[in-house]
Amino acid sequence: MQNIDEQYQLALDYIYSFIDYSLTRNLRYSAEKFNLSRMVTFMQLLGNPQLDYKVIHVAGTKGKGSTSAMLTSILTSAGIKTGFYSSPHMLEFNERIRIGRQLITNQELVDLVDEIKPFVAQVKELTSFEIITGMAFLYFSRQKVDFAVIEVGMGGRLDATNVVQPLLSIITSISHDHMKVLGSTLSKIAGEKAGIVKPGIPVVISPQKKTAKDAILTAASEKGAQVLQSDRLYNIVQGAHSLDGQYFHFVSRKENTFIAQHSSPEFFMLLIGRHQLENARTAYVALEVLKDKGFPITEDQIRDGYRNIDWPGRMEIISRNPLIIVDGAHNRDSFRKFKNTIDAYLPDKKKLLIFGASEDKEVELMLGRIQSSLDVLIITKAQHPRALEGEVIAVKAEKMNIKYHITDSVEDALATALRLADDQTVILAAGSIFIAGAVKNVWENQLLRKK
Known part of the structure; x- marks a missing residue:
């Protein structure tokens, strides 16, 4: 049975x-x-x-x-x-x-x-x-x-x-x-x-x-x-x-x-x-x-x-040390609000963004909204049939003169972010709810393995 x-x-x-x-x-x-x-x-x-x-x-x-x-x-x-x-x-x-x-x-x-x-x-x-x-x-x-x-x-x-x-x-x-x-x-x-x-x-x-x-x-x-x-x-x-x-x-x-x-x-x-x-x-x-x-x-x-609202994935802090925040921002307007929020709440932090998007999204416009607040872009791909290939995002980032790293998986993306981060860094994850969820899941699994 x-x-x-x-x-x-x-x-x-x-x-x-x-x-x-x-x-x-x-x-x-x-x-x-x-x-x-x-x-x-x-x-x-x-x-x-x-x-x-x-x-x-x-x-x-x-x-x-x-x-x-x-x-x-x-x-x-x-x-x-x-x-x-x-x-x-x-x-x-x-x-x-x-x-x-x-x-x-x-x-x-x-x-x-x-x-x-x-x-x-x-x-x-x-x-x-x-x-x-x-x-x-x-x-x-x-x-x-x-x-x-x-x-x-x-x-x-x-x-x-x-x-x-x-x-x-x-x-x-x-x-x-x-x-x-x-x-x-x-x-x-x-x-x-x-x-x-x-x-x-x-x-x-x-x-x-x-x-x-x-x-x-x-x-x-x-x-x-x-x-x-x-x-x-x-x-x-x-x-x-x-x-x-x-x-x-x-x-x-x-x-x-x-x-x-x-x-x-x-x-x-x-x-x-x-x-x-x-x-x-x-x-x-x-x-x-x-x-x-x-x-x-x-x-x-x-x-x-x-x-008592319980609504994860919206500027959700999944770790304080290192500081990791995941957000479901996934279009140009939500990235404008995302930028406004991180500028208001994290003005002095170095900002690393783990980013992936679906194929139908306006990646240039999304990245354009947040570019001035961003130090490093870490490109990845969620396990979703409509996820955009990292190489496609990389071409767009290159044209926009955004400093970036490209990774094969969300696990690699988080590992790269952690390697680049110091105590004055915030690691952000956005581009789709699937990226936010995947980063949260990878981080929680790492904590479980440590325990």
């Missing part, structure tokens, strides 16, 4: 035996590949479990995961049983499906896969992501959650998660990403993400560039959905901040007619960077909407939720 670890691996093998466009080169947004008909049929066969609880649906290019994690933590602190579905995972598949701060167990995952197999067999050409999404919806129903925070996988309009009927929609910061799939302009990308807006359902949005905001406002107007712009409702006041976390509070703006004029209490969270304060503000406005709908969430519960 197989043990649970073997059963778990077989369950994952089954899931990934289906089409997985996240692992496919040269994605193309087409009706035959991306449409909701398969997902609608699959959900009907499962009994439409996504309708069994209240949903907050979150789209965006950057910040959607962090905002979702904040909301999950705060609702959990308020005593509300809350499911959280996110993607991709950083280290373990189970990270994608959780309730509160508890990940789905290996046994629960195995049982869930066994349960859905007969229904999967009835729907032609289901994708891995559609299957995983259906599993999450069913798991939350089985666990009788009160709320589920559902993060969009990619885009919004045709994303597998867009079969939910949310109580509230959220669109975080939109920037250029997945352009082969979502479109080459910010307006087209925003239009796809605004596809999660539902008739009459309020939508909270983070600060956006004008073309992106116009696309969202147009979509919302056509569907009669109220739009709450977080930066028009609250100003952010940042307090003391360091690598150990940051204090902050919000002050309502004069033009804020949705919420009574007030200043929030001071909050604290471990997530650092100005961009995380923007995500925290978006979450705070979403909570005001929920309170307006009659959900009793107190400021003390909000404070506790911010303080």
